[in-house]
Amino acid sequence: MQFDWSSRVVPVTVAVLLAGCGGGGPTSSDDDTGNDPPVDTVALTVQLGEMLFMDESLSEPAGQSCATCHDPGHAFADPDVSDQNPVSEGVVAGRFGNRNAPTATYAALIPDFEYDGATGRYRGGQFLDGRAVDLKEQAKGPFLNELEMANTDEAMVVEKLRAAPYAEMFEQIWGAGALDDVAVAYDHMAEAIAAFEETELFMPFTSKYDYCADDNFSCFTEQEKRGLDLFRGKGLCTECHIEDNGLFTDFTYRNIGVPPNPNNPYYAEEPDFIDVGLEANPMLTVDADRQKGKFRVPTLRNVAVTAPYMHNGVMQTLAQVVNFYNRRDQGCYGSQVPLVDCWPDPEVAENMETGNMGDLLLSAQEEADLVAFLETLTDGYQPMP
Numbered sequence: 001m002q003f004d005w006s007s008r009v010v011p012v013t014v015a016v017l018l019a020g021c022g023g024g025g026p027t028s029s030d031d032d033t034g035n036d037p038p039v040d041t042v043a044l045t046v047q048l049g050e051m052l053f054m055d056e057s058l059s060e061p062a063g064q065s066c067a068t069c070h071d072p073g074h075a076f077a078d079p080d081v082s083d084q085n086p087v088s089e090g091v092v093a094g095r096f097g098n099r100n101a102p103t104a105t106y107a108a109l110i111p112d113f114e115y116d117g118a119t120g121r122y123r124g125g126q127f128l129d130g131r132a133v134d135l136k137e138q139a140k141g142p143f144l145n146e147l148e149m150a151n152t153d154e155a156m157v158v159e160k161l162r163a164a165p166y167a168e169m170f171e172q173i174w175g176a177g178a179l180d181d182v183a184v185a186y187d188h189m190a191e192a193i194a195a196f197e198e199t200e201l202f203m204p205f206t207s208k209y210d211y212c213a214d215d216n217f218s219c220f221t222e223q224e225k226r227g228l229d230l231f232r233g234k235g236l237c238t239e240c241h242i243e244d245n246g247l248f249t250d251f252t253y254r255n256i257g258v259p260p261n262p263n264n265p266y267y268a269e270e271p272d273f274i275d276v277g278l279e280a281n282p283m284l285t286v287d288a289d290r291q292k293g294k295f296r297v298p299t300l301r302n303v304a305v306t307a308p309y310m311h312n313g314v315m316q317t318l319a320q321v322v323n324f325y326n327r328r329d330q331g332c333y334g335s336q337v338p339l340v341d342c343w344p345d346p347e348v349a350e351n352m353e354t355g356n357m358g359d360l361l362l363s364a365q366e367e368a369d370l371v372a373f374l375e376t377l378t379d380g381y382q383p384m385p
Contacts, residue, residue, distance in 0.1 A: 005246070008109055010046060010199045041173050042195075048169045049196025052189055058160050059149035064091035066142065066193065069101045075302035075379065076104035076202060084263055086313025090147045097147045098266040098273060099128060100313035103306045105379070106247055106299050108135055108198040115285055122278060123251040128295045128311050130253070131281045139193040140186065154186040161189060205246070207301065208381040219383070220376065227373025230366055235325070237370075239356040240297045248300035248377065253278045255293035256353050257328055257346035259339065261314035274347060275311060293348025304375040312347070314339070318371045326367060329358035 052058070053066040069088045070076040078088045078101045088101045113125025113133045122130060126138030142148040143157050151157050161167060162179050170178040170188055179185040212219040217228060231237045241248040255277070267273060278284070278291040295311045309315040315324065324343055332342035346352060362370075 005109055009203050039172055044169060044173050045192050045195045046199055048166060049192035051166045052193050053196055058143065058157060059091040060151045060156060061091060064149050070104040075305050077101065077306040081308060081313060083316050085265055086261055086263055086308045087266060091150050095147055096265040098275060099311050100308055102128060102298055103302055104197060105202050105302050108202060109247060111251055113283055121252045129278050129281050130296055135194040135197055136190045139190040155182045158182045158185045161185060204379050206379045206381060208376040211381055211383060223369050223372040224376055227369040230370050231373055235360060235362065235370055236356045241300050249297045251297060253291065253294035253296050254353050255348055255351045256357060258310045258312065259314060259344045260347040261312040264312050276348065290351055292350045294351060300374060301377050302379055304378050318374055322367045322370045325357045326360045326362045
């Protein structure tokens with residue numbers, strides 16, 4: 001691995017995690033002294049977090065878990081979104097969120113939400129608008145969102161935790177009465193989910209990019225090498241998707257002029273909906289009027305397998321994404337079909353990025369080369385023997 005995030009990644013193997021998935025918490029047995037062995041609360045918290053992440057009984061009605069929209073087999077993104085339904089459906093049939101669910105991979109490495117006075121930009125935070133300061137706070141949100149897991153309040157969730165087969169694990173980790181107080185119990189739940197998301201299962205750093213980086217990318221194809229050169233140079237990608245931290249994001253917020261998505265089913269609930277992004281974040285302290293339309297720059301790791309793209313899922317392929325960055329400002333004319341032949345006006349025109357994108361003068365071959373490079377960022381690469 002080229003980039004050392006080891007201090008932020010919990011080195012718990014998948015085998016250890018899955019050992020706790022059989023129902024209730026692990027049982028203690030007496031050691032040679034007749035005393036119970038000490039409980040490894042770190043490992044136990046991770047195991048509990050996985051159970052909570054996978055538990056479909058914690059929604060109202062039952063049927064949706066964190067993993068429903070962040071599937072471990074799909075780079076922790078939603079496998080069920082499509083061109084016609086580009087955002088996730090909640091547990092209540094026919095009700096959809098208003099944003100494309102991002103991948104949860106590498107989310108634990110996003111810094112806490114803050115305003116950087118030196119750059120005049122907000123950075124970090126969870127959700128695409130940063131409204132949760134950190135991963136623990138993010139974990140609390142979906143359970144109470146009426147468009148997601150749809151519980152009415154924390155008490156409803158905690159009542160389900162008390163009845164769960166893993167309820168005793170809360171007391172093993174946090175002591176007797178860990179589920180008695182609703183607010184405290186809800187906080188414990190979020191802490192456990194965050195602990196699970198801090199494991200190497202979410203942050204494996206096993207892409208072809210990682211494998212080839214130690215040998216100066218000699219194992220890249222010629223097209224992938226050209227794409228990397230474009231990424232670092234003419235494509236201006238590293239202006240926001242910085243490479244030196246290994247996450248391909250600077251965690252800042254930008255309005256890149258994404259057009260509205262006419263296929264977003266949320267318009268059925270709110271026909272005049274405009275997603276203002278960061279502007280709606282209640283934690284803004286300065287320059288709120290300059291944040292409209294901005295969303296956090298996402299990681300590009302696993303980007304090839306986590307379509308659709310952009311906050312509203314308006315783009316279905318990486319080829320479209322690269323073409324948008326290249327040709328956004330050329331507009332639509334005559335018989336051109338918006339979103340097919342050209343790029344229509346942005347959903348929010350204020351505060352739009354203009355210097356780093358929009359008319360990059362890339363050729364069709366260069367666009368294809370960039371896509372080839374982006375495909376090297378998918379985890380799980382297995383080199384040929």
